[in-house]
Amino acid sequence: METIQEITAMPRIGDKAPEFQAVTTQGPINFPSDYKGDWVILFSHPADFTPVCTSEFMTFATQEEKFANANCKLVGLSIDGLYSHIAWLRSIKDKIEYKGMKNVEVKFPLIEDITMNVAKKYGMLQPNESSTKAVRAVFFVDPKGIIRAIIYYPLSLGRNFDELYRVVVALQAADAFEVATPADWYPGDDVIIGPAGSCGTAENRMAGKEDMDCKDWYFCTKKISKEEILNKVLKK
Numbered sequence: 622m623e624t625i626q627e628i629t630a631m632p633r634i635g636d637k638a639p640e641f642q643a644v645t646t647q648g649p650i651n652f653p654s655d656y657k658g659d660w661v662i663l664f665s666h667p668a669d670f671t672p673v674c675t676s677e678f679m680t681f682a683t684q685e686e687k688f689a690n691a692n693c694k695l696v697g698l699s700i701d702g703l704y705s706h707i708a709w710l711r712s713i714k715d716k717i718e719y720k721g722m723k724n725v726e727v728k729f730p731l732i733e734d735i736t737m738n739v740a741k742k743y744g745m746l747q748p749n750e751s752s753t754k755a756v757r758a759v760f761f762v763d764p765k766g767i768i769r770a771i772i773y774y775p776l777s778l779g780r781n782f783d784e785l786y787r788v789v790v791a792l793q794a795a796d797a798f799e800v801a802t803p804a805d806w807y808p809g810d811d812v813i814i815g816p817a818g819s820c821g822t823a824e825n826r827m828a829g830k831e832d833m834d835c836k837d838w839y840f841c842t843k844k845i846s847k848e849e850i851l852n853k854v855l856k857k
């Protein structure tokens with residue numbers, strides 16, 4: 622019998638993504654090894670045939686190509702069986718029209734997890750929110766299989782997919798240019814450069830001798846154009 626700590630343990634940012642094998646709507650997968658070399662978002666939803674989840678799947682499926690163009694694949698999961706997943710995705714395609722989206726085909730894999738094996742490994746079960754459903758968890762895993770960002774939402778709150786895309790682009794931009802991205806950053810906005818010592822001395826920074834804009838010795842930005850960012854991050 623597992624303890625509550627084992628059921629609710631969560632991987633953390635910087636950890637290797639826990640490994641698992643699973644059955645999905647697109648066949649079996651080995652995670653994260655099948656995604657080596659790509660970014661991947663592993664996300665959970667509470668249940669098939671529920672409205673918020675349906676709106677999310679329609680939105681994600683409609684944007685799958687945009688994420689693929691930013692080198693990012695998508696993998697969904699809920700504590701439902703494969704035949705429920707297949708029936709739900711068929712119902713979405715055949716019957717649901719929402720916000721201009723219709724005939725939406727979900728082509729990315731949706732994991733069946735009736736044993737809750739994966740949900741437990743990823744801390745997707747949060748018993749004080751629901752003891753029978755996964756919360757809306759989002760794990761951003763890099764091409765080396767390392768968890769780089771995690772976002773959790775409660776059952777009642779549908780995710781913002783523009784934000785998920787912004788995270789994917791910002792993480793890749795930070796890696797490629799060795800910078801950080803400030804609040805509400807979008808490609809083309811100024812980026813934050815490293816601390817004094819590694820990026821110019823404090824004196825030179827404050828004397829305006831470095832190629833950067835310093836608000837104070839600890840807060841310096843520089844410009845990277847939207848084109849430079851997108852050239853690095855997006856597929857040609």
Ligand code: BEZ
Nearest residue numbers: 667668671672673674776
């Ligand atoms: C929904 O996706 O609509 C939903 C699922 C579980 C609880 C509440 C809402």
